[in-house]
Amino acid sequence: MAMTNFYCLKWGTKYGPQYVNRLFNSLKVHYDNPFSFTCLTDDSNGFDSDIIVDKIPTDFEEFPRTQIFTSEKMCYFNTYKHISGSKAWFDLDILIQNNITELIDRKKNKVTYIWNYWRNEEAHKTNYGWMTTPINSSFVAWQDDIGLDMYERLVKDKDKAFFTYPSYDKYLFYQEHRKGNIAFWEPGIVYNYNIGVSYPDDLEPTSHRPNYKICLFNTSHKAWAKPNETHIELDEAEGWAYDKWISYDRV
Amino acid sequence: MIEFESFASSILKTKTNAYDVLWYSVPETRRHNVSSANNRYNTTLNDKIHNIILNYFDEEDINMVCSWYMNYHVDKLEKLGYNITYYDSDPYVCEDCDLISENIKNVDVIFDNVKFNGPVIHKFCEDTYPIGRLHKGKFLLAGCNKKRLHICNPIESTSQLIEQNNIKDVLYEEEYEFQRVKYSIVLGWI
Numbered sequence: 001m002a003m004t005n006f007y008c009l010k011w012g013t014k015y016g017p018q019y020v021n022r023l024f025n026s027l028k029v030h031y032d033n034p035f036s037f038t039c040l041t042d043d044s045n046g047f048d049s050d051i052i053v054d055k056i057p058t059d060f061e062e063f064p065r066t067q068i069f070t071s072e073k074m075c076y077f078n079t080y081k082h083i084s085g086s087k088a089w090f091d092l093d094i095l096i097q098n099n100i101t102e103l104i105d106r107k108k109n110k111v112t113y114i115w116n117y118w119r120n121e122e123a124h125k126t127n128y129g130w131m132t133t134p135i136n137s138s139f140v141a142w143q144d145d146i147g148l149d150m151y152e153r154l155v156k157d158k159d160k161a162f163f164t165y166p167s168y169d170k171y172l173f174y175q176e177h178r179k180g181n182i183a184f185w186e187p188g189i190v191y192n193y194n195i196g197v198s199y200p201d202d203l204e205p206t207s208h209r210p211n212y213k214i215c216l217f218n219t220s221h222k223a224w225a226k227p228n229e230t231h232i233e234l235d236e237a238e239g240w241a242y243d244k245w246i247s248y249d250r251v
Numbered sequence: 252m253i254e255f256e257s258f259a260s261s262i263l264k265t266k267t268n269a270y271d272v273l274w275y276s277v278p279e280t281r282r283h284n285v286s287s288a289n290n291r292y293n294t295t296l297n298d299k300i301h302n303i304i305l306n307y308f309d310e311e312d313i314n315m316v317c318s319w320y321m322n323y324h325v326d327k328l329e330k331l332g333y334n335i336t337y338y339d340s341d342p343y344v345c346e347d348c349d350l351i352s353e354n355i356k357n358v359d360v361i362f363d364n365v366k367f368n369g370p371v372i373h374k375f376c377e378d379t380y381p382i383g384r385l386h387k388g389k390f391l392l393a394g395c396n397k398k399r400l401h402i403c404n405p406i407e408s409t410s411q412l413i414e415q416n417n418i419k420d421v422l423y424e425e426e427y428e429f430q431r432v433k434y435s436i437v438l439g440w441i
Contacts, residue, residue: 126280128341129319129378131401160361160380164403174340175362 002085004035004104008092009072010043011056017046018249019092019234024051025251026096030213031104040072054079059155063162070168073137074154077111077147084144091138093217093234095193095245100213103189104141111142111150113172114216115184118195118203124173131166133173135182138216139190150176190214193241194230205230208240215241269322269351277347284344288320295429296393297323299436300374303391304328307422307438310389312336312369316360317378319344325351338365361385376412377402383416383441392416393436412437 006027010020024037038052047053057075076089086104114136124134154161165171176182187198191212196203205228217234234245273285311334315321318337329335337352339345340359348355358365361380373382376394383390394406406412409424412435423438
């Protein structure tokens with residue numbers, strides 16, 4: 001069995017090295033098989049010495065880098081296409097709560113993304129033309145060279161894609177999802193700390209859902225958030241979330 | 252489903268225009284979009300597009316891209332004998348508009364491989380990559396300078412449309428303002 005490869009991206013100063021180290025340590029706790037952990041970054045100061053450091057890809061450097069069109073995520077499929085086996089990337093602002101071995105090791109025919117079950121399923125139908133998306137790319141898994149075709153399509157369409165879409169997730173929704181090219185984690189795996197679990201019945205921000213595998217701390221919904229939603233980053237959280245996060249320092 | 256089809260069929264029999272058919276048949280959650288497509292901004296633009304077509308289009312086959320809820324054109328242009336093919340990337344709009352036209356295609360004319368037979372009308376250029384960089388022929392292009400999250404290409408002037416789309420031969424151009432939104436229209440050959 002090929003070794004599993006995990007990746008993350010740290011660019012700029014929004015998140016410090018503690019985010020990377022704690023993510024790495026949480027994988028030691030919650031993944032049972034041998035793995036490597038690579039961080040693509042412009043600054044590796046403070047990283048655990050077992051973390052592999054790689055440079056941030058420059059495939060799309062002719063387009064202005066924005067905080068949200070994370071085209072670097074698409075580059076994983078090309079840069080590491082020669083590596084066989086299971087692979088996954090994680091955003092830094094997530095908290096792994098439970099064992100994810102089965103999720104990572106299960107066979108995948110398509111790259112698997114997060115579906116925002118905490119959002120109204122009707123919203124993207126009603127507002128299709130208004131650049132809405134129920135897709136989230138904070139925890140994505142694939143294997144072998146699956147996903148390379150998506151990278152190649154972005155290369156082919158890069159002028160149009162970067163002109164049209166303000167974020168990677170929106171590009172995915174409007175161009176790859178409509179053609180059935182991507183898969184999604186089933187309900188019960190990922191939830192959103194700042195919004196809740198599922199629309200419309202279970203929307204209680206900041207509550208601990210101990211049976212879920214991964215908790216997201218996205219704050220990109222700030223501009224259109226509903227009044228009860230919070231905008232708390234992982235390092236601003238209090239109580240169970242912060243305790244869990246810093247507990248990974250002691251692994 | 253049978254109940255819905257029977258209901259839709261009864262509407263088609265009793266309603267006299269495409270707007271009414273749409274209004275009474277689209278799901279309630281999307282009905283506000285039918286209203287938006289027929290608000291005063293869009294009706295004013297549609298009136299102008301209609302007049303330009305009457306004055307400059309001898310062709311029978313016309314393509315209308317990003318057609319959205321296009322009841323206006325079904326009611327006015329098709330009745331004059333124009334054969335219009337509509338294209339929209341929104342699958343739900345296409346599903347709704349199937350009730351008022353047999354010629355609607357659910358495609359993204361910017362990203363998908365599409366070939367047009369006849370001139371092309373694109374009245375929401377603010378929402379897309381410049382179509383003139385991808386296709387050649389006779390184009391009637393319009394756009395506005397609204398700035399919203401979903402608008403990737405606010406159109407500030409006719410010269411912007413001409414330059415962006417590489418229009419070589421301009422047959423008509425107009426700029427106008429409607430309730431503080433500026434609209435630009437260009438007809439020409441790319």
